[in-house]
Every structure is written in C-alpha cells, then in structure tokens.
Amino acid sequence: xxxxxxxxxxxxxxxxxxxxxxxxxxxxxxxxxxxxxxxxxxxxxxxxxxxxxxxxxxxxxxxxxx
Amino acid sequence: xxxxxxxxxxxxxxxxxxxxxxxxxxxxxxxxxxxxxxxxxxxxxxxxxxxxxxxxxxxxxxxxxxxxxxxxxxxxxxxxxxxxxxxxxxxxxxxxxxxxxxxxxxxxxxxxxxxxxxxxxxxxxxxxxxxxxxxxxxxxxxxxxxxx
Numbered sequence: 001x002x003x004x005x006x007x008x009x010x011x012x013x014x015x016x017x018x019x020x021x022x023x024x025x026x027x028x029x030x031x032x033x034x035x036x037x038x039x040x041x042x043x044x045x046x047x048x049x050x051x052x053x054x055x056x057x058x059x060x061x062x063x064x065x066x
Numbered sequence: 067x068x069x070x071x072x073x074x075x076x077x078x079x080x081x082x083x084x085x086x087x088x089x090x091x092x093x094x095x096x097x098x099x100x101x102x103x104x105x106x107x108x109x110x111x112x113x114x115x116x117x118x119x120x121x122x123x124x125x126x127x128x129x130x131x132x133x134x135x136x137x138x139x140x141x142x143x144x145x146x147x148x149x150x151x152x153x154x155x156x157x158x159x160x161x162x163x164x165x166x167x168x169x170x171x172x173x174x175x176x177x178x179x180x181x182x183x184x185x186x187x188x189x190x191x192x193x194x195x196x197x198x199x200x201x202x203x204x205x206x207x208x209x210x211x212x213x214x
Contacts, residue, residue, distance in 0.1 A: 029107075048101075
C-alpha cells in the first residue's frame with residue numbers, strides 16, 4: 001500500500017451490520033508512501049499508528065510525499 | 067501461503083506512554099479489541115480489551131495509567147514471510163491467541179487464532195463438499211459394456 005498525507009483510508013466492515021470506518025493519513029513513516037502511518041480517526045479525537053491489512057483501501061486525496 | 071497473507075485486519079498501534087483510557091476509547095472507536103503497543107518501529111506488547119478489564123479495572127489502575135502497565139509482554143512474534151503453518155506450532159508452544167507479525171524486525175500486523183480458524187473452516191468446507199455430494203446423491207456408475 002502507498003499513501004500520502006491527507007489521503008483517506010477506508011476500512012471495510014468485518015461483521016454484518018457493522019459500518020465501514022475511515023481515517024485520515026496524518027504522517028507517513030515508511031519510504032515512498034509505505035506504511036506505517038499515523039492516522040486520525042474520523043471523530044478527529046483519536047490518533048493511532050496504522051498498519052494496513054487486506055481490509056484497508058486508500059482513497060487518494062492528499063499531496064505526494066516529498 | 068505466507069503468514070502475512072493470512073492477516074484479515076489492519077493493525078492498530080499506540081505508543082506505550084498513552085493511557086489505558088485512550089486505549090479503551092481507540093478500541094471503541096475503531097471496532098477492534100486488540101492494539102499493538104509500538105515503541106518506534108518495534109512492538110513491545112499487545113493490549114486487549116480483556117487486559118484493560120483484568121489489569122486495569124480489576125486492579126484499580128487510574129484511567130491515566132500508562133498502557134504498557136496493562137499490556138501483555140513480551141510479545142511472541144512470527145516473520146511475515148514464514149509459511150503460515152509454522153504459526154500453528156508457535157501458537158501451540160506459547161499458548162497465546164495472537165502473534166505479532168514482523169518483517170525485518172518491524173511490526174506489520176497481528177495474526178490471531180481466529181484468522182487461522184477462518185482459513186481452516188474454508189479449507190474444510192472445500193474438502194467436505196464432494197464427500198457430502200456423494201452422501202446426498204446416488205453414485206452414477208459407468209455402464210459396463212461386454213465385448214463380444
């Protein structure tokens with residue numbers, strides 16, 4: 001996975017009736033956009049490290065990492 | 067199949083100095099029951115919702131207590147590129163429910179027993195399908211034609 005600061009990551013639901021979740025990439029710790037990322041969850045209150053798995057997809061909205 | 071290919075969920079990590087209250091809120095908001103406690107690039111522990119209850123609430127830790135005081139450590143790790151069948155032996159040896167998956171020493175995700183059980187159930191279903199078919203439906207034997 002490759003992501004830039006400002007991109008959204010969508011995590012699909014794992015259970016019937018569960019909503020998909022979203023977070024915003026705040027920092028990219030890997031090289032050339034590779035994980036791990038520091039992400040802000042949609043409520044804007046929580047920031048965590050994020051190690052994407054097969055349930056995660058990047059929605060590109062940010063600028064390239066320099 | 068590589069171990070990393072058996073992961074079903076993204077890994078979510080927090081720093082060891084974060085509080086147990088933050089850990090609980092992150093679990094609630096992200097819908098996971100297990101967080102990796104990551105210091106720099108290295109996983110130093112795993113904290114579950116159960117850990118927060120047993121080591122936090124039950125022992126009277128304040129909400130601002132550091133999460134590394136409630137985590138399980140040391141963490142049992144497995145290399146991301148190891149054949150996943152090796153994980154069965156690691157689970158058996160260490161009697162844990164989750165392994166930290168690492169690549170070049172860096173944390174990349176958490177493999178749970180549940181992940182392997184889902185894979186096993188799918189494999190088992192594939193194997194039982196033809197057998198179940200034979201049980202339900204009659205055999206269609208080939209007609210033997212005698213040559214004269």
